[in-house]
Amino acid sequence: MKLLGPSVTVALLAYAIYSWGTFIYHNAIVFGFLRTNPLSTHVQQADIVYIPDTVHCEDLHYHGPSKTLFTACEDHPETRFQWFPPLTNFNDSSILKTYHGSLHVIDPETKKSQRLEVENFNGRPFITHGIEVLTDPEQPNTVYIYAVNHLPNPEPVIAIHPPPADVPKARSQIEVFHHVLGTSTARHLRSIWHPLIRTPNDLIATSPTSLYVTNDHFYRDHGTMRFLEDMYANAKWTDVIYLQFALEAPSTPAETDALAGVTAHVALDKFHSANGLGHGRYKDEVAIASAASGVLSIGQLPSGSTSKSNMITVLNRIEFDSTIDNPSYFSDPYAGTADGVDHSGFVVAGLGKAHTLAETSKKPEAKDPVMVWFAKAIKQEDGGVVWEKRLLFEDDGSRIRSASAAVLVAIDPEKEGGQRKAWLFVTGFVSSSVVAVKVDL
Numbered sequence: 001m002k003l004l005g006p007s008v009t010v011a012l013l014a015y016a017i018y019s020w021g022t023f024i025y026h027n028a029i030v031f032g033f034l035r036t037n038p039l040s041t042h043v044q045q046a047d048i049v050y051i052p053d054t055v056h057c058e059d060l061h062y063h064g065p066s067k068t069l070f071t072a073c074e075d076h077p078e079t080r081f082q083w084f085p086p087l088t089n090f091n092d093s094s095i096l097k098t099y100h101g102s103l104h105v106i107d108p109e110t111k112k113s114q115r116l117e118v119e120n121f122n123g124r125p126f127i128t129h130g131i132e133v134l135t136d137p138e139q140p141n142t143v144y145i146y147a148v149n150h151l152p153n154p155e156p157v158i159a160i161h162p163p164p165a166d167v168p169k170a171r172s173q174i175e176v177f178h179h180v181l182g183t184s185t186a187r188h189l190r191s192i193w194h195p196l197i198r199t200p201n202d203l204i205a206t207s208p209t210s211l212y213v214t215n216d217h218f219y220r221d222h223g224t225m226r227f228l229e230d231m232y233a234n235a236k237w238t239d240v241i242y243l244q245f246a247l248e249a250p251s252t253p254a255e256t257d258a259l260a261g262v263t264a265h266v267a268l269d270k271f272h273s274a275n276g277l278g279h280g281r282y283k284d285e286v287a288i289a290s291a292a293s294g295v296l297s298i299g300q301l302p303s304g305s306t307s308k309s310n311m312i313t314v315l316n317r318i319e320f321d322s323t324i325d326n327p328s329y330f331s332d333p334y335a336g337t338a339d340g341v342d343h344s345g346f347v348v349a350g351l352g353k354a355h356t357l358a359e360t361s362k363k364p365e366a367k368d369p370v371m372v373w374f375a376k377a378i379k380q381e382d383g384g385v386v387w388e389k390r391l392l393f394e395d396d397g398s399r400i401r402s403a404s405a406a407v408l409v410a411i412d413p414e415k416e417g418g419q420r421k422a423w424l425f426v427t428g429f430v431s432s433s434v435v436a437v438k439v440d441l
Contacts, residue, residue, distance in 0.1 A: 027231060029321050030294040032353035038369035038396040047438035048399065049111045054104060054434040056080050057427045059202065059276075059326050060405040061133045062108075063143065066181045069106035069407065069425060071434065072128035072147045075099065077364065079127070080430055085150045085170035086129060086201065087361040087429070088222040093152040101128035103145060103177065103186055108409045108423060111436055114184060118177065121188040125151055126175070129429075130202030130214075130276070130326065136178070137208070144208055145177040145186060148200045168220055172200050173258050174213065176247065189247055193258035196241045196266065202277040202326050204286060206301065211243045212267060212312070214274040216291065222358065230273065230292040238274040240288065242267040242310040268299070268312040276326030276348075276405070281377075286312060287327040287346060294320045296327055296348055296375070318387045322371040323350040325404040330374075330422075332441075338413035339420050343441040345376035349403035349426055352394060361430070367397025372406045372426055392439050393424055400435045402428030411438070 028034050056074035063070060074080055076099035082092045100123065103116040129148035136142040153171040173193040179186040192211075201216035218237035219226040229235045246261035268274070268288070275291035280298060288297045298316040327348045335342035351357060352369030360366035372393040377385045392406075408422045420441040427434040 023233065026233075030292070030323055031231075031355040032322065032351065032369070033355055035352055035369070038352045039394055040396045040398065041393050041437075043437055049436040051106060051111050051113050051434040051436060053113050053115065054106070054427065055432060056128075056430055057104065057434055058128060058404050058429040059130045060328075060407055060425055060427045060434065061131060062328065062407045062409060062425075063133050063135075064331070065135055065140070066143075067108065067409075068181070069108055069409075070131060070133045070143075070145060071104050071106065071427065072101060072126075072131045073104055074101045074128055077432070081362065081364050083127060083150075083152070084429075085127075085172065085220065086199070086216065087357075088220075088226070089361065090169045090221070096125040096127065096152070100124070101126040103131075103147070103179075106425070106434065108425070108436075113434070116179065116186045117184060119185055119187045125149070127151065129172075129200070132203045132205050132211070134205040134208065141182075142178060142180050144205065145179055146203055146205055146211060147175045147177070148203065148213075149173055149175050149191070168198075170220070172197065174200065174203065174211070174243075190245075191258035192243065192245050192262055194241075194243065194262050194264040196264045197243075199238075201275050202289075204277045204279055209245055209247055210310075211245075212277060212286070213241050213243060214277055214288070215239055215241065216273065216275045227358075233272050233293050236270040236272045238271050239266050240268040240271065240274055240277070240312060241265070265310070267310055268314070271297075276324070278327035278329060278346075280329055280346075281331075281344070287329065288312070288314070289324045289327050289348060291323050291325055291350070292354075294322055294324055294350070296320070296324060296346060316385070318346070318375050318389070320348060320350070320373050320375075320389065322352060322373075323354040324348040324373070325350055328405065328407045330408040330410075333410050334413055334420070338418045341420070343376070343410075343420060343422075345374050347392070347406050347408055347424075348373050348375070349406040349428075351402065352396075366401075368402040368428070368430065369397045370395050370400055370403035370426065370428065372403060372424065374408075393426065393437055400426055400428060400431050400433075402430045404429045408439075408441075410441075 057071040127150040132146040177186040203213040273292035276289035278287040299312040
């Protein structure tokens, strides 16, 4: 065997040190190891509002046509710490017999939340996570609401103590609701499940009967492999699934209703920490958040009618200095007015000290610092794009604990003396309420 020469060996060693050094430094920044004292953005008392009855709302969507915000909340503070599969909290699923999550509509003007009474849901457990809102193309005054529901695996599996190691503790699915805008009710249409839906996190709809949904982890329970999956950016073990389904499930036995009429295939695989999903600047653009990498991938959905046309192609990446979660795109309705600038861009929220989450996620009294970022596309002379990033808001966990979604709602410049400002709505998977903060654009 021919040995490598000294110069080659030194070069390879130097490359390894450089590569791993860069990787370790990047992880240290993203996971907050270098943030010993989390900061809090100074905000005037009149410029921050805590919205009542919005406990543990993981996702948040702004519906432009109705100028309202939609979210799904856990409502009861204890539930998250007893049963929430995304945080590997499998302590006691019996709490779900008493407490159920709900859908909420928030008025961004009054900063008030209204719970929707859900018809045809029969008091079933609702363990909330990511949601999506889509205008009904046949009835513009109504919307479809799609929501992840992290149910325990049905009996008799959970009756086995201890359960078999290869049997998941959760069997998550997606719920479909129909809501007439301005009313206080929503109607449950059906549940959706497929074997490819394993650890669903967030979703986007491309039509009333088609969805993309992320699986955010391969390893479902805590342990060494789950830790490695989060910390190692080349652990590309998650994916995005494309689903098609009928809006009304055929009449079948209860345990198979969710699977009836559902087809699915992998639309994007070999992806690290696929987490939040969001619509982009164009109809065929999608934003995919790699939570543990702090990277927002900008993808494209090709047009066409074959199954291959539903594959996602990643075209660009935006790196942030923290973990990130559900992305949203702010389309500036006052672009070009007042200051003559278009302030459109992506908004992402994440954790300032994510490396402590495994510990704090079990403690109701803990704090999880937050960071909210804004990324704006700056066109270059050669036709390319550079993403200008800035920190919109941060908190040490005192005003809001955890941040998993944030949206901007523009304020009419005339109301702000010509200044470009917006209300930034921030929520988290263990936040006690949605927080609205007035920010400069």
